[in-house]
Amino acid sequence: MDSMQASQAWTSIFRPGSIFRKGYTDSPRNRSYVIMNSVLYHLHPVKVKRHAVKVSYTLCLGGLSFFLFILLTVTGIFLMFFYRPTATQAWDDIYNLQASVTFGLLVRNMHRWAAHLMVISVFLHMARVFYHGAYKPPREFNWVIGVILLTLTLLLSFTGYLLPWDQLALWAVTVGTNMMGFTPVFGDQVRFVLLGSLEISTDTLLRWYVLHVLMLPFVIVIFMAIHFWRVRKDGGISGPL
Amino acid sequence: MAEIPEHLLKRAQEARQRADAQKGGGADEAESAGSEAESSPLSQASSDGPKIPEHLLDRSKSARAQAAGASDRASADVAGGGASAVTTTPVPAASAQPEHTGPGGGTQRLLTVVKSGSIQDVKATPTDKVHVWPHLLVIEFVAALLVTAFTLLFSIFVNAPLLELANVNETPNPSKAPWYFLGLQELLTMFHPMVAGVTIPGMGLFLLMLAPYMDRNPSKKPEDRKFAISLMTVHLMFWAILVLIGSFFRGPGFNFVFPWVDGLFFDL
Numbered sequence: 001m002d003s004m005q006a007s008q009a010w011t012s013i014f015r016p017g018s019i020f021r022k023g024y025t026d027s028p029r030n031r032s033y034v035i036m037n038s039v040l041y042h043l044h045p046v047k048v049k050r051h052a053v054k055v056s057y058t059l060c061l062g063g064l065s066f067f068l069f070i071l072l073t074v075t076g077i078f079l080m081f082f083y084r085p086t087a088t089q090a091w092d093d094i095y096n097l098q099a100s101v102t103f104g105l106l107v108r109n110m111h112r113w114a115a116h117l118m119v120i121s122v123f124l125h126m127a128r129v130f131y132h133g134a135y136k137p138p139r140e141f142n143w144v145i146g147v148i149l150l151t152l153t154l155l156l157s158f159t160g161y162l163l164p165w166d167q168l169a170l171w172a173v174t175v176g177t178n179m180m181g182f183t184p185v186f187g188d189q190v191r192f193v194l195l196g197s198l199e200i201s202t203d204t205l206l207r208w209y210v211l212h213v214l215m216l217p218f219v220i221v222i223f224m225a226i227h228f229w230r231v232r233k234d235g236g237i238s239g240p241l
Numbered sequence: 242m243a244e245i246p247e248h249l250l251k252r253a254q255e256a257r258q259r260a261d262a263q264k265g266g267g268a269d270e271a272e273s274a275g276s277e278a279e280s281s282p283l284s285q286a287s288s289d290g291p292k293i294p295e296h297l298l299d300r301s302k303s304a305r306a307q308a309a310g311a312s313d314r315a316s317a318d319v320a321g322g323g324a325s326a327v328t329t330t331p332v333p334a335a336s337a338q339p340e341h342t343g344p345g346g347g348t349q350r351l352l353t354v355v356k357s358g359s360i361q362d363v364k365a366t367p368t369d370k371v372h373v374w375p376h377l378l379v380i381e382f383v384a385a386l387l388v389t390a391f392t393l394l395f396s397i398f399v400n401a402p403l404l405e406l407a408n409v410n411e412t413p414n415p416s417k418a419p420w421y422f423l424g425l426q427e428l429l430t431m432f433h434p435m436v437a438g439v440t441i442p443g444m445g446l447f448l449l450m451l452a453p454y455m456d457r458n459p460s461k462k463p464e465d466r467k468f469a470i471s472l473m474t475v476h477l478m479f480w481a482i483l484v485l486i487g488s489f490f491r492g493p494g495f496n497f498v499f500p501w502v503d504g505l506f507f508d509l
Binding site for chain 1: 389397401404
């Protein structure tokens with residue numbers, strides 16, 4: 001183990017501060033390196049205010065929303081292997097996924113419940129931020145980004161709702177898109193763009209599939225990047241009350 | 242003058258005294274000839290200015306001696322004054338202009354003191370901080386683990402709904418939107434669809450985005466924000482109650498039912 005840790009390959013993979021590096025000790029210097037030298041952790045600053053790590057202050061809601069997004073991405077990629085977005089195949093694919101794919105039912109369940117959980121956690125995160133007055137200067141704009149993220153989360157959940165192509169999906173989406181069809185002036189056009197046709201059909205399925213697995217995740221990742229970046233730039237999370 | 246910090250004044254005072262002392266010594270040394278004049282200011286510099294490492298001083302001393310020897314040999318036939326000219330040039334600062342020398346034999350002077358606030362804004366105030374690793378990362382890891390465990394367990398015991406194949410000719414009764422839109426669907430029973438489906442949610446989102454710009458109250462203390470907190474609570478409760486009614490208290494024909502009487506008409 002020692003000689004392996006001393007090898008050039010090992011030291012080139014694990015940067016200074018990695019706990020897998022030879023001679024790692026719990027020093028302030030290494031604690032800083034752990035954050036700075038990790039592509040994942042360096043979203044964080046090296047140090048945060050002491051109250052910022054109190055679970056009772058943040059309830060971890062923002063971080064959990066992000067984590068649920070990752071969980072949804074992982075389970076969603078799994079589901080994509082077994083799903084074809086056409087009216088004739090979609091429902092059968094889901095049925096076969098549940099019936100004959102190893103862990104298919106479990107992963108689909110996780111994707112579904114994590115999605116509902118994410119809507120709840122994003123919503124609660126917003127409430128938490130409001131009650132702490134954390135949207136006040138200099139964090140006004142990050143609040144706006146946050147409302148956009150909430151909207152995108154709802155849209156992601158809603159576009160995913162149609163994909164199983166069962167009675168629940170079809171009619172829930174019918175109710176939802178009928179409401180959007182009442183947009184003033186452009187109502188019919190809005191509805192046509194959303195559905196890809198005059199009624200919900202296989203075109204709608206393809207359209208919402210692309211929105212769900214590609215476009216909306218792409219957009220939400222960009223807004224999440226801005227959101228996290230602004231948290232840092234605006235001086236970390238807001239102070240205690 | 243009063244704005245110059247005490248310790249800097251003290252340091253300048255000490256440096257001035259030392260320079261005066263060296264001025265007297267340096268004048269004596271300038272009169273003495275040959276290798277002695279060359280080595281004594283150096284040894285003094287090494288004792289006063291500990292910043293120059295010993296081995297560097299040794300190296301420069303030997304190099305200088307070598308140069309002196311070489312030039313001595315070259316200018317052997319030149320008149321006697323040449324030798325003293327060669328020896329004095331390597332140490333111009335100490336012997337030629339001793340009035341400008343600083344504490345270490347260098348030529349530094351305190352010209353002015355620039356206070357930190359005048360050219361750069363120092364915002365950092367000392368705060369109680371902890372390292373993200375391990376304090377925050379451990380919490381995040383545990384939280385992520387708990388949520389994963391919860392989702393996994395819930396998924397093992399509760400299956401996601403998969404009803405029969407979609408059929409556009411068979412409208413289920415009731416037809417409900419996803420739960421987070423059931424508040425809007427509930428509004429549909431009270432208002433025109435354009436108001437309930439577009440205007441109210443649109444305005445809601447718009448006002449939500451404008452919240453930080455409308456709320457000009459700088460305080461974050463709950464006791465100073467009674468109005469804002471009340472308004473938000475009413476707003477959140479408004480949607481929560483609508484969603485609850487739409488989810489659990491609406492049956493066939495979207496008519497009001499009690500779930501404990503007529504059962505649930507709700508799928509997640």
